[in-house]
Amino acid sequence: MRALVFTRPSTVELLEVADPRPADGEVLVKVRAVGICGSELHGIRDSGFRRPPLVMGHEFAGTTPDGRRVTANPLLSCGVCDQCRIGRDHLCRERAILGIHRPGAFAEYVAVPERALHPLPPAMSFETAALIEPLANGVHALNLARPAPGARIAVLGAGTIGLVCLLVARQLTDQVVVCDLSAERLAVAERLGATAVTTELHGEFDVVVDAVGAAATHRMSVQHLRPGGTAVWVGLLSTDAAFDGQQIVREEKHVVGSYCYTAAEFAQAVTLAGEVALDWSTTFDLADGATIFGELMAGRQDVVKALLRPWGEE
Ligand SMILES: [Zn+2]
Ligand SMILES: [Zn+2]
Numbered sequence: 001m002r003a004l005v006f007t008r009p010s011t012v013e014l015l016e017v018a019d020p021r022p023a024d025g026e027v028l029v030k031v032r033a034v035g036i037c038g039s040e041l042h043g044i045r046d047s048g049f050r051r052p053p054l055v056m057g058h059e060f061a062g063t064t065p066d067g068r069r070v071t072a073n074p075l076l077s078c079g080v081c082d083q084c085r086i087g088r089d090h091l092c093r094e095r096a097i098l099g100i101h102r103p104g105a106f107a108e109y110v111a112v113p114e115r116a117l118h119p120l121p122p123a124m125s126f127e128t129a130a131l132i133e134p135l136a137n138g139v140h141a142l143n144l145a146r147p148a149p150g151a152r153i154a155v156l157g158a159g160t161i162g163l164v165c166l167l168v169a170r171q172l173t174d175q176v177v178v179c180d181l182s183a184e185r186l187a188v189a190e191r192l193g194a195t196a197v198t199t200e201l202h203g204e205f206d207v208v209v210d211a212v213g214a215a216a217t218h219r220m221s222v223q224h225l226r227p228g229g230t231a232v233w234v235g236l237l238s239t240d241a242a243f244d245g246q247q248i249v250r251e252e253k254h255v256v257g258s259y260c261y262t263a264a265e266f267a268q269a270v271t272l273a274g275e276v277a278l279d280w281s282t283t284f285d286l287a288d289g290a291t292i293f294g295e296l297m298a299g300r301q302d303v304v305k306a307l308l309r310p311w312g313e314e
Contacts, residue, residue, distance in 0.1 A: 061129030
């Protein structure tokens with residue numbers, strides 16, 4: 001089959017590789033749409049977390065050999081460790097993620113454990129379904145923040161994760177400000193229901209979601225909180241925490257990290273995806289994947305979420 005393979009730092013290549021062989025309890029999913037994740041654009045600059053050669057791709061939808069239309073929770077947990085046993089399966093000590101620890105969906109086929117599959121609602125397109133995984137990240141981030149009804153929420157970053165956090169936040173309050181440097185992305189945020197969009201954050205918020213993770217946004221997320229407010233960090237751009245630690249003491253601000261989603265939250269996102277606007281992706285053929293990857297890594301802004309399509313428009 002054809003697959004887009006991470007072969008060496010900063011490089012993905014379209015290669016002919018062997019079809020995955022599903023193990024017991026796994027099925028071969030024919031990939032119909034797969035999203036390129038920001039974490040992949042940054043994650044392949046060096047070979048740290050992801051080890052080449054690797055077929056990445058963890059945001060996808062497709063069909064099973066028996067004709068089911070599905071997406072999959074790519075985070076595979078062990079079910080028996082201390083974290084799994086208390087319902088924090090996303091923090092499983094033995095977790096494996098499709099497209100990181102085992103081959104993912106930048107390919108014609110991906111092998112997926114049957115237990116990870118979720119059937120798609122009948123009317124949902126594969127393009128919408130490929131955004132369920134990012135949406136699940138937004139569900140988790142806002143669950144951690146637990147904003148009161150009507151809370152003032154700021155979202156830093158209007159990339160995919162920022163936009164899904166906006167969509168989830170708008171279900172909880174009508175006061176959501178989105179901050180980004182890109183006018184194109186802010187225009188999308190505005191269309192999706194942001195109360196205000198800005199290139200520079202002003203004012204005070206009950207919750208600030210940092211969907212960037214740069215040193216500057218880390219600092220901003222804490223600075224613009226009301227006393228006792230909560231900053232939820234989702235972005236992974238920098239390891240530099242960068243904020244004034246004394247504010248955590250004197251104003252009892254909370255900073256919490258948000259990682260993926262529980263299995264229950266992923267299931268919620270499958271339903272929610274049918275109710276919110278996930279129509280801001282751009283689809284390319286898998287054959288153009290290496291080019292698109294390069295452009296996105298170089299900072300192309302007009303495409304917020306790029307999806308790859310291994311099988312054309314059949
Ligand atoms: Zn992702
Ligand atoms: Zn576990």
